[in-house]
Amino acid sequence: MNTQLRVLVIGAAGYVGGELLRLLLGHPQVASCTAHSRSQAGQPIARVHPVLAPLTGERFVAGELGELAAQHDVVFLALEHGESARVAAAVLAASPTVVIDLAADFRVADPALYEKFYGAHPAPELLPRFTYGLADVVGAALAGCAAISVPGCFATAAQLALYPLAQLLAPTGVIPSLFAITGSSGAGVRPRETTHHPARAHNLFAYSVLGHRHEAEILQSWRRWSGRSDASARLLAHSGPMVRGIYLTLHAALPDPLAAGAVAAAFQQAYSGRPLVRVLDAPPELTHAVGSSYALIHATQSRDGKEVQVMIAIDNLLKGASGQAVQAMNLALGLPETAGLRGVGAFPC
Numbered sequence: 001m002n003t004q005l006r007v008l009v010i011g012a013a014g015y016v017g018g019e020l021l022r023l024l025l026g027h028p029q030v031a032s033c034t035a036h037s038r039s040q041a042g043q044p045i046a047r048v049h050p051v052l053a054p055l056t057g058e059r060f061v062a063g064e065l066g067e068l069a070a071q072h073d074v075v076f077l078a079l080e081h082g083e084s085a086r087v088a089a090a091v092l093a094a095s096p097t098v099v100i101d102l103a104a105d106f107r108v109a110d111p112a113l114y115e116k117f118y119g120a121h122p123a124p125e126l127l128p129r130f131t132y133g134l135a136d137v138v139g140a141a142l143a144g145c146a147a148i149s150v151p152g153c154f155a156t157a158a159q160l161a162l163y164p165l166a167q168l169l170a171p172t173g174v175i176p177s178l179f180a181i182t183g184s185s186g187a188g189v190r191p192r193e194t195t196h197h198p199a200r201a202h203n204l205f206a207y208s209v210l211g212h213r214h215e216a217e218i219l220q221s222w223r224r225w226s227g228r229s230d231a232s233a234r235l236l237a238h239s240g241p242m243v244r245g246i247y248l249t250l251h252a253a254l255p256d257p258l259a260a261g262a263v264a265a266a267f268q269q270a271y272s273g274r275p276l277v278r279v280l281d282a283p284p285e286l287t288h289a290v291g292s293s294y295a296l297i298h299a300t301q302s303r304d305g306k307e308v309q310v311m312i313a314i315d316n317l318l319k320g321a322s323g324q325a326v327q328a329m330n331l332a333l334g335l336p337e338t339a340g341l342r343g344v345g346a347f348p349c
Contacts, residue, residue: 003335004031008068008096010087011078012060013037014189016102018049019322020076023293025055027326027340029333035060036068069094074329077101078322080188085123092129092147098332099147100325106130106149108216117216133328134221135337136274136295137163142331150328153320154180155217157248158235160277160295161310162222164270165252168262169308170226172254176233176308178218180248181240186316194239201241212237245286246320250310257305267299267310275338276319276327289313291345293323315345 005027009020012035024033033056035045041062046053048060061068069075069091077084077091077099084105091099108114109132111124121127132138133148134156142148151159158178169176181204187195194200194207212235223231240247271277277295278284284296292315299310314320323341330337 003029003333005029005074005333006032006034006072007074007076008034008036008072009076009078010036010065010068010091011080011083012045013040013048014078015185015317016321017078018052019317020078020325021045021049021052022055023322023326023340025052026343029335029339034068034072036062036065038062066090066094069096069099073097074333075099076325077103079103081105081118082122085121085126088123088126092126098145098329100133100150100328100332101130101148102150102321102325104152104213106147107132107151107155108220110220113216113220117211117213132217132220133324134159135324135327135331136160136271136277138331139274139337140331142328143334145332148328148332150321150325151217152214153182153186153246153314153316154212154235154237154248155214156320156324157246157295157312157314158214158218158233158250159221160297160314161248161250161299161312162218162233163225164266164299165250165263165308165310166222166225168258168266169252169254170228170231172256173228174252174254176250176252178233178235178248178250179238180235180246181238182246182316183240183242183244185243186246186320200239204238204240206236206238208237242286244315244317245290246314246316247286248312250308252308254306254308258301258308260305262305263299263301263308267297271297276323276341283311284313286313287345287347287349289319289345290315290349291318292343293318293327293341294344295319
């Protein structure tokens, strides 16, 4: 595989698209990066993403997506939900080496589970072509994948908290509770009533109560990992006053005690050798994760072994989206997994 990659980002004008461009423009194996946007075609990239001014003088392009995709090795779809399914067939037909979708369109393999949370799937015939790319769990198994669906931001945090617990909790039938707070950037670049700064600053509120869409991905993985088709987990999603980041806590009360140290040992084993996950001895702080593609996790249990608590901090636009997408690209192409991703955020932020 040519390691001087030609990369296309479709939907590059949004927050996730901007972060993708920032990572790719600094990636050692990326030779060129084309930014596609219908709304910003012809405009300088740096006018929409000012922080990129030192890195590029290029402009956004438009054009037929199949033709553009055919000219590139890697194509990222950084589009709104539903848009990826509309354009994926043409992009896949152009046969780039790998297509990586950051929307929800191809994350859920079971059409019935997808329909429960999203409605009827617009392109069910394409679902089998995509591999679910939870990079810190799937790892080297992404090698050679031609189409990858990147997990959602809440789903990434929730699954990284759940994955090491599957064998410990599965026999109990316990339903873990996942309380998560996200920053306003997760709602995208277009202002809305609930994302307007006066509505978010100094405020905290729950939303998508008893049915957040990312539960579809969480349930899909949790049932596979636990080996129980009836396994369940519940996400409680909240909007917070910060711009970036997700802080998630997991709680589970068990009918029977776990052996001393079992939870900490499970997390150390699950993420041993995973370069972008840090298992900590104390609860993480959100500002320590913001601006990076790292997940910071602390897991513990009560003295009597009958309660489990996990805390995780991630950047929603990086580990929860663009950073994980680049990590998936690296794994799919056999590149160093952390290429372009070792950067950390500013502190204080």
